[in-house]
């Protein structure tokens with residue numbers, strides 16, 4: 001936030017921030033409107049959702065997903081889609097406890113139906129226990145578990161899309177990193193939208209054109225509750241960190257660089273889909289979920305942790321859970 005006596009470009013209030021690429025000074029109210037309008041335009045521009053869609057929003061409790069949920073809640077009325085929130089409790093001590101509370105309270109106050117998937121309840125193990133049993137890096141383990149559970153829930157709910165809170169500053173470093181390493185097909189998964197394919201429910205990224213600074217300021221000005229602490233496992237290092245510094249410098253010298261880059265990627269996404277195409281997704285032999293190999297990563301990991309693959313069991317438990325929740329929402 002900038003301390004300034006400069007006036008908002010749209011009204012007489014003092015500006016709280018400057019949007020370099022739009023050459024605007026904005027007061028609190030106009031900044032909030034600016035971000036919400038931007039997400040609305042992102043929806044339209046990339047066809048992220050329409051009337052009567054069912055959108056499942058994955059909400060961790062951090063500023064990004066909380067802001068996304070709050071904006072989607074507003075848009076759901078304008079556009080006419082149904083919004084359901086999903087939170088995954090990984091059981092990472094206090095961090096998970098606080099995150100879950102934040103999401104539960106927010107959904108309650110906004111009247112958004114919420115599904116909580118508790119990893120310990122579903123598998124008998126929380127993330128730290130899985131990490132110590134498998135010796136896998138926590139972030140890759142967390143990523144694969146979340147992807148699996150989110151997809152099962154989305155399939156069960158027959159959701160049209162899963163909304164993820166990734167913003168410009170999450171996506172661009174990965175896009176550039178994949179370009180540098182020439183994993184070109186990976187880039188096709190980092191656009192504003194992926195289609196539902198082979199049992200994998202499509203992803204949408206409503207914050208595709210919003211930067212991390214903008215989301216931070218939005219969450220703060222809209223007085224949204226969010227978990228301040230980062231996940232204790234998270235670490236930004238190596239090549240990704242260098243790329244982040246590079247793109248932030250580029251944005252400073254050339255305002256609008258990030259959005260222009262993201263739009264170009266979105267425009268060329270079909271090209272990336274067809275370069276170095278991976279084999280089509282298979283079905284896991286054990287749990288029938290979409291998988292790159294005969295047995296999916298979730299079944300492989302749980303076999304290591306629990307002594308037997310838990311995919312099918314977990315899917316059954318989730319199917320029962322979601323029915324309870326939907327009955328609940330239809331009566332309120």
Ligand SMILES: [Zn+2]
Nearest residue numbers: 008011027030
């Ligand atoms: Zn204003």
Ligand SMILES: [Zn+2]
Nearest residue numbers: 284287299311
């Ligand atoms: Zn499986």
